[in-house]
Amino acid sequence: METVSTSKAHGGTLSVHAHESAATGTKMTFSVFVPPQAESGAKLPVLLYLSGLTCTHANVTEKGEYRRACAEHGIVFIAPDTSPRGEGVADDPAGAYDFGLGAGFYVNATQEPFARHYRMWDYVAEELPALVAANFPVDLSRMGITGHSMGGHGALTLGLTYPERFRSLSAFAPIVAPGQVPWGHKALGGYLGEDRAAWRAHDATALVEDGKRPAGAILIDQGDADGFLAEQLRPALFAAACEKAGVDVTVRLQPGYDHSYNFISTFMEDHIRWHAERL
């Protein structure tokens, strides 16, 4: 693992690292914030943040405003990239923003030419936590997951599939039902093929319908001025499935907020606290 940069921030250490990923077969980059509580030698709870379409690790690292709250609550914060990148990694044929590079959708692709490198599911569920545990003072038995938009989709599907690993769960403006919206049709079709039965393992609403249960309650924030709300995000679909299944989800519709980091950074502190209380 290579250290790209390291800098003191909010009493802790913000660093960026790169490593050759076995899961994706590419070099992957991620950021880590280790709060000042690590100085005691203690192993700390850890929160994975999955970013949305077009992002790298850098967007939330620069604009997410999470470090102050992580320093307050003693949380290690990990922000991975959103797809494999580099020579030989297939992209959307038209270079669109919503598929291919920057848009891995947190699945293991089965379709060519994506199957070799697009394995973000394994990367986030397996490889990244193990790498982080080997190199930073974290206690993997106290790991939570959150994310934004496509990353909110990843957080929900991973959290519902592996409740024993992801002990706390939240999301910002997540894609909750990719099987029912255009972004999801394109991504799941492209990575997993047109057999929609295979999509259900990567659709939070379908997972709840199919009996998956999170480790505990779920917190979702969603801006009501978000331009993607009605067509792509549709949190009511997830809320309805959860209600039917008896899954405890709080969906907060935040008046006036859009889909940007202005929204995320506003409610980040609430989410850090949510995870800290459960980890």
Place this chain on the structure above:
Amino acid sequence: METVSTSKAHGGTLSVHAHESAATGTKMTFSVFVPPQAESGAKLPVLLYLSGLTCTHANVTEKGEYRRACAEHGIVFIAPDTSPRGEGVADDPAGAYDFGLGAGFYVNATQEPFARHYRMWDYVAEELPALVAANFPVDLSRMGITGHSMGGHGALTLGLTYPERFRSLSAFAPIVAPGQVPWGHKALGGYLGEDRAAWRAHDATALVEDGKRPAGAILIDQGDADGFLAEQLRPALFAAACEKAGVDVTVRLQPGYDHSYNFISTFMEDHIRWHAERL
């Protein structure tokens, strides 16, 4: 004045605006955060933040983490660009980062080919506050100024020259004595010419020596792991001049912090509070 973008953040409104500047003869861009207290119809105190070399308004807007504290204290936060830009605006002949575009040094240039557009002193002291007062709910009798590095230099020189306008004053890792450091030699020489007597009006340490006094106490934060500390910033020169002159300055050397926004964002809340208590 044209609105480039507007977005809700931390209960208030973050917006970016562009306008044809009379001072610089170019289109200038700045960001404004109006906190939720404006909903009452009250005119609020306002803080100008001047950015450092290479920055635009966007760096602090995205990475400064000021909005939460501004929302708490009811402060309007204004972030202008660091130089004129656009067709016909002269740049450093070699394209260096420390002169020309992105490096206006908050002076009115007297030397060609810079004299026509490089008038950031007038822009920040006169035009921008008037524009802001005409378009946003601010009380110019409660205006403070701060900034980072080159922008800390601008904040100190403007605050010392116009204590009746800038009622509170702070800086992050400022260039305190441009007449005694390489960045300043290049910039003041290039914009103001080689007669060093003209430089003293744009050198915070010289201004204090020459009898200028701020409206009140000054707060300076400086990271001790800042790679520019010993050669370019040298806060001890300013502290010594202030001590001799009886100017109340607090220089906090922050252990482990560098010159980046990781440093700025860590101490931004303290600076917002500093200004709020004085405005």
